[in-house]
Amino acid sequence: MFELLGIPPQALFGQLLLGLINGSFYALLSLGLAVIFGLLNIINFSHGAQYMMGAFVAWMLLTYTGINYWWALLIVPIVVGATGVVIERLMISRLYHLDHLYGLLLTFGLALIIQGLFRNQYGVSGLPYSIPAELSGGTNLGFMFLPNYRAWVVVASVVVCFATWFAIEKTRLGAYLRAATENPTLVGAFGINVPRMITLTYGFGVALAALAGVLAAPIYSVNPNMGADLIIVVFAVVVIGGMGSILGAILTGFGLGIVEGLTRVFYPEGSAVVIFVIMAIVLLVKPAGLFGRTP
Amino acid sequence: MKLKTLILASATSLLLAGTAMAQTAIKIGVLNDRSGVYADLSGEGSVIAARMAVEDFDAAGKGITVEIVSADHQNKPDVASNIARQWYDQDGVDLIVDVPTSSAAFAVNEITREKNKIFMNSGAGSADLTGAQCSPNTVHWTYDTWALAHGTGSAMVAEGFTKWFFITADYAFGQALEKDTTAVVTAAGGEVLGAVRHPFPGTDFSSYLLQAQASGAQVIGLANAGGDTVNTIKQAAEFGITQAGQALAGLLIFITDIHALGLETAQGLVLTESFYWDLNDQTRAWSERFAAQNDGNKPTMVQAGVYASVLHYLKAVEATGGKETEALMAAMKSTPTSDPLFGEGMIREDGRKVHDMYLFKVKSPAESTGPWDYYTLLATIPAAEAFRPLADGGCAFIAK
Numbered sequence: 001m002f003e004l005l006g007i008p009p010q011a012l013f014g015q016l017l018l019g020l021i022n023g024s025f026y027a028l029l030s031l032g033l034a035v036i037f038g039l040l041n042i043i044n045f046s047h048g049a050q051y052m053m054g055a056f057v058a059w060m061l062l063t064y065t066g067i068n069y070w071w072a073l074l075i076v077p078i079v080v081g082a083t084g085v086v087i088e089r090l091m092i093s094r095l096y097h098l099d100h101l102y103g104l105l106l107t108f109g110l111a112l113i114i115q116g117l118f119r120n121q122y123g124v125s126g127l128p129y130s131i132p133a134e135l136s137g138g139t140n141l142g143f144m145f146l147p148n149y150r151a152w153v154v155v156a157s158v159v160v161c162f163a164t165w166f167a168i169e170k171t172r173l174g175a176y177l178r179a180a181t182e183n184p185t186l187v188g189a190f191g192i193n194v195p196r197m198i199t200l201t202y203g204f205g206v207a208l209a210a211l212a213g214v215l216a217a218p219i220y221s222v223n224p225n226m227g228a229d230l231i232i233v234v235f236a237v238v239v240i241g242g243m244g245s246i247l248g249a250i251l252t253g254f255g256l257g258i259v260e261g262l263t264r265v266f267y268p269e270g271s272a273v274v275i276f277v278i279m280a281i282v283l284l285v286k287p288a289g290l291f292g293r294t295p
Numbered sequence: 296m297k298l299k300t301l302i303l304a305s306a307t308s309l310l311l312a313g314t315a316m317a318q319t320a321i322k323i324g325v326l327n328d329r330s331g332v333y334a335d336l337s338g339e340g341s342v343i344a345a346r347m348a349v350e351d352f353d354a355a356g357k358g359i360t361v362e363i364v365s366a367d368h369q370n371k372p373d374v375a376s377n378i379a380r381q382w383y384d385q386d387g388v389d390l391i392v393d394v395p396t397s398s399a400a401f402a403v404n405e406i407t408r409e410k411n412k413i414f415m416n417s418g419a420g421s422a423d424l425t426g427a428q429c430s431p432n433t434v435h436w437t438y439d440t441w442a443l444a445h446g447t448g449s450a451m452v453a454e455g456f457t458k459w460f461f462i463t464a465d466y467a468f469g470q471a472l473e474k475d476t477t478a479v480v481t482a483a484g485g486e487v488l489g490a491v492r493h494p495f496p497g498t499d500f501s502s503y504l505l506q507a508q509a510s511g512a513q514v515i516g517l518a519n520a521g522g523d524t525v526n527t528i529k530q531a532a533e534f535g536i537t538q539a540g541q542a543l544a545g546l547l548i549f550i551t552d553i554h555a556l557g558l559e560t561a562q563g564l565v566l567t568e569s570f571y572w573d574l575n576d577q578t579r580a581w582s583e584r585f586a587a588q589n590d591g592n593k594p595t596m597v598q599a600g601v602y603a604s605v606l607h608y609l610k611a612v613e614a615t616g617g618k619e620t621e622a623l624m625a626a627m628k629s630t631p632t633s634d635p636l637f638g639e640g641m642i643r644e645d646g647r648k649v650h651d652m653y654l655f656k657v658k659s660p661a662e663s664t665g666p667w668d669y670y671t672l673l674a675t676i677p678a679a680e681a682f683r684p685l686a687d688g689g690c691a692f693i694a695k
Contacts, residue, residue, distance in 0.1 A: 123335045131533065
């Protein structure tokens with residue numbers, strides 16, 4: 001049997017696929033961040049907490065009301081997105097005229113408060129959430145056993161990412177949005193309600209985080225710190241892709257998932273830092289990120 | 296003038312009477328994780344356990360006043376040392392209990408020795424606390440990595456699971472656990488096919504699980520803890536690792552982890568603990584009282600260890616009639632321990648508390664009658680075999 005870099009090719013394919021699955025989460029989360037930063041210029045540090053809320057609300061729906069996973073996929077982003085709308089209206093909207101740093105500090109503080117509240121209520125051990133019956137089990141691909149649920153995560157992520165990219169880059173609504181970020185006064189003069197559009201955009205970004213949370217609930221531990229663990233990596237992904245670039249966030253999300261997956265095979269000890277090493281290199285060579293526009 | 300003297304005199308006599316009643320005032324500090332990954336298995340529950348020990352001992356009726364203080368060390372050694380120093384130097388704390396996270400426990404261990412106070416550890420795992428880092432001021436109560444590795448490792452090999460692969464958290468604790476278990480497995484005639492070390496903490500373990508699967512091992516040893524273990528087990532179920540015939544051996548798993556996993560995912564897992572609430576009538580009765588104060592959650596072995604260690608300490612205070620450290624340590628080590636949770640036992644010269652350990656198997660959802668009914672007892676490991684022999688620890692202060 002021939003080997004590739006000391007690893008049998010079957011194992012390598014398996015690891016590539018796993019990387020792609022992790023990349024789906026990076027892509028979904030960094031997409032939400034990129035949308036919020038690109039259109040609102042807010043560095044949303046509470047994104048991790050909102051992802052965690054997504055998983056928790058899915059758990060609450062199932063535990064307290066018996067609403068299943070499929071409805072949760074629809075309801076949770078709306079519920080958590082609505083909390084995002086409230087936060088944007090009450091707090092973030094007051095910071096637009098200030099430096100980025102204020103938005104960052106506000107959302108970081110919010111993240112700590114949200115995590116603290118959940119920790120107080122539910123502890124830190126995490127809560128069980130089962131894979132829906134329709135997606136349990138898996139397929140033997142020959143080189144690995146692919147759980148159906150993971151396959152579904154990749155498909156769902158690709159579809160949502162593409163739809164978001166299409167809506168922002170190719171539709172009239174997306175054009176309004178992009179125009180409003182360039183020159184809100186002028187767009188407002190055309191009779192478009194710019195503040196409302198911005199509020200809804202923030203809500204949409206938060207809803208994306210919540211959706212990722214629902215997708216993650218059955219496979220990762222549902223606990224108050226789940227977002228805090230992930231958010232730093234996702235920020236690195238956004239920085240590498242180029243702050244605010246939608247396409248950049250999606251492609252780097254998937255790409256870095258694969259790079260990280262390969263690191264886990266060849267040098268597992270380094271898998272936690274490989275993304276940050278890449279980030280450092282990209283920042284040195286191309287400070288605006290791989291897909292970013294140089295200002 | 297006369298009245299004033301009278302008042303003064305009576306006040307003085309009252310004060311004297313007061314001190315005669317309360318001969319000894321003790322201050323106990325419960326230092327543990329109150330917000331992070333170990334908060335559920337130690338945290339406020341350990342404070343409740345300490346308080347219950349004081350009540351059950353009837354300290355007030357025996358002329359001992361006990362005050363309990365608590366703090367969050369955030370699993371950081373530097374935070375733990377700061378709190379320990381302040382407690383000993385300024386707040387008059389006599390005894391520190393619990394302290395999960397081995398690195399934090401080592402820090403408190405050193406300071407306690409320096410200040411000549413007493414440290415009774417329940418939460419931390421490293422067997423070095425009574426080995427290379429041992430101290431005449433420290434008692435290690437509940438469990439250690441050696442006991443866990445031997446309990447689970449030798450039992451699995453005895454059942455015919457001889458080929459092992461480790462998924463190890465890449466820090467001191469995980470590496471120690473892997474090393475200890477490897478020694479047990481090879482000594483028992485087993486074989487270790489490989490290991491993968493993952494960054495701590497991690498989220499996705501599927502890659503390591505696939506490597507473990509490809510190794511052809513019969514057992515995957517999980518040399519990690521807390522959320523990492525929970526995620527590994529969850530994903531092993533998802534990727535059909537256990538269904539394909541490989542067994543999982545949890546090397547440090549607490550009942551709160553099983554509660555978080557749910558039995559559907561955790562069933563069949565083999566693990567070692569020193570306490571389970573459903574062992575006998577005494578543990579059941581105590582655990583019910585504990586749960587009533589702890590939001591219905593049953594105690595972990597760490598919380599049980601805090602109760603038992605505080606109880607044993609108070610007995611020594613009563614016996615010696617004071618709180619002089621050498622006398623108390625001598626009394627605690629010379630008196631056999633006896634409490635409703637760990638039964639009969641003793642504290643060895645090196646500070647190691649010795650009692651039975653238990654090998655459990657996690658029930659399937661069908662076998663379980665409800666929340667917290669999680670374990671089937673597979674074997675009792677007698678106290679004499681459960682812990683590392685005194686001579687092998689390399690404890691420096693013990694006369695050879």
